[in-house]
Amino acid sequence: MNSIVTFPNRIPVQEFEERRFKVFTDRQLDKIEAIQDLPEETLFEMKVVASVLPFRVNEYVINELINWDKVPNDPIYQLVFPQKGMLKDEHYEQMAQLHRDGADKKDIQALAKQIRDDLNPHPAGQMEMNMPELDGEVLDGVQHKYRETVLFFPAQGQTCHSYCTFCFRWAQFVGDKDLKMASTEAEKLHGYLQEHTEVTDLLVTGGDPMVMKTKNLVQYLEPLLQPEFDHVQTIRIGTKALTFWPYRFVTDKDADELIELFAKLVDAGKHVAIMAHYNHWQEITTDIAEEAIRRIRATGAEIRAQGPLIKHVNDNADDWAKLWKREVKLGIIPYYMFVERDTGAKNYFEVPLAEAYNIYREAMKKVSGLARTARGPSMSAGPGKVEIQGIAEIQGEKVFVLRFLQGRNPDWVQRPFFAKYSETATWLHELEPAFGEEKFFFEDEFEQMKKGNG
Numbered sequence: 001m002n003s004i005v006t007f008p009n010r011i012p013v014q015e016f017e018e019r020r021f022k023v024f025t026d027r028q029l030d031k032i033e034a035i036q037d038l039p040e041e042t043l044f045e046m047k048v049v050a051s052v053l054p055f056r057v058n059e060y061v062i063n064e065l066i067n068w069d070k071v072p073n074d075p076i077y078q079l080v081f082p083q084k085g086m087l088k089d090e091h092y093e094q095m096a097q098l099h100r101d102g103a104d105k106k107d108i109q110a111l112a113k114q115i116r117d118d119l120n121p122h123p124a125g126q127m128e129m130n131m132p133e134l135d136g137e138v139l140d141g142v143q144h145k146y147r148e149t150v151l152f153f154p155a156q157g158q159t160c161h162s163y164c165t166f167c168f169r170w171a172q173f174v175g176d177k178d179l180k181m182a183s184t185e186a187e188k189l190h191g192y193l194q195e196h197t198e199v200t201d202l203l204v205t206g207g208d209p210m211v212m213k214t215k216n217l218v219q220y221l222e223p224l225l226q227p228e229f230d231h232v233q234t235i236r237i238g239t240k241a242l243t244f245w246p247y248r249f250v251t252d253k254d255a256d257e258l259i260e261l262f263a264k265l266v267d268a269g270k271h272v273a274i275m276a277h278y279n280h281w282q283e284i285t286t287d288i289a290e291e292a293i294r295r296i297r298a299t300g301a302e303i304r305a306q307g308p309l310i311k312h313v314n315d316n317a318d319d320w321a322k323l324w325k326r327e328v329k330l331g332i333i334p335y336y337m338f339v340e341r342d343t344g345a346k347n348y349f350e351v352p353l354a355e356a357y358n359i360y361r362e363a364m365k366k367v368s369g370l371a372r373t374a375r376g377p378s379m380s381a382g383p384g385k386v387e388i389q390g391i392a393e394i395q396g397e398k399v400f401v402l403r404f405l406q407g408r409n410p411d412w413v414q415r416p417f418f419a420k421y422s423e424t425a426t427w428l429h430e431l432e433p434a435f436g437e438e439k440f441f442f443e444d445e446f447e448q449m450k451k452g453n454g
């Protein structure tokens, strides 16, 4: 007879000490020992930028992921610490002046709000186009952009273990209620999913849902084991915790319960995918990060890796190749290379699409087939996820070959289309149709959708 091996036997736990989660925000910059030797001007710049773009970093990131000998060029330092160039010069100067004058909190916050409004806080029509309804009521914290996938933003997961300064979710972290997308209501989510049997995938996202206590996650996910949710086959959880706080999966008080939840969902036939954000191989070099990965994989859940290509952090082929190789070695599936979004500090982080494609291609050439599962470079734009497939010359015209990996209309998916080549364009709206066409094939339909007629 086969013996059934159940949790926790199948997950031998290595010895790791529990660690206290210690976090610093813009109000505690002077408490971060590691930065106290940086030039005073740099510390002032951090303070100025952090009063506009949210800043939060934890001790593990500071002490174990950043190589301080390389600062300011260390990629993780660039990822989480505010840098002067993240604000436009005029915005920086305005805010710096307030700080120099010792302005009060109210004035600083008022200017910060004004600057943020200028930074396209909700790209890709997030607040207007993706809001679903249940019984005639708009569902906060739920988005339904693509037919088969529902995104859920649990209210308790609207923050993150550290803030990446490139993050397109920054608007959710600045405490402005109008900008947040969050839900507290498990019941409404379940009601919506029950009605929408076309939905096969639930993506739990944030912020970072892994900042939630396991008991909250259980409340959202366990009911999906009931037969009325059989159509929801896949549960994806987007997280950066594998990088910023791997203790979440190993030694935190409810880490075992969390691992048990994954195992339970998998054992009941759900496909559980942890969508891990990775930007740089340096993020997966600690023993605790490896252990977290090992424990998750031992439940039968898979880990897929995704992250944007960003200047100052990972804008070269060698780092991407090294990241993908390391992921494959640890059993992670490379999934997406994204293009930096048109929001927040994009001036500082953006990389032209042509350069992004060349980096992608060069990196692909350096890895084996198992790492070539990474798609990209891909833009999560209003009409859908658009991938740059190549740069080609067709009938004497240099063009980008593009395709939808995901589209608001499923019929757009996989359809190749062409844009005039550009050295400088960084986002879909900067591209022009090739071959003298006036519009891209999807534009009229997308405009109709925006007006609510789609």
Ligand code: SF4
Binding pocket: 159, 160, 161, 162, 163, 164, 165, 167, 168, 169, 206, 207, 208, 239, 240, 277
């Ligand atoms: S949500 Fe992801 S990208 Fe945004 S700050 Fe957190 S880890 Fe960084």
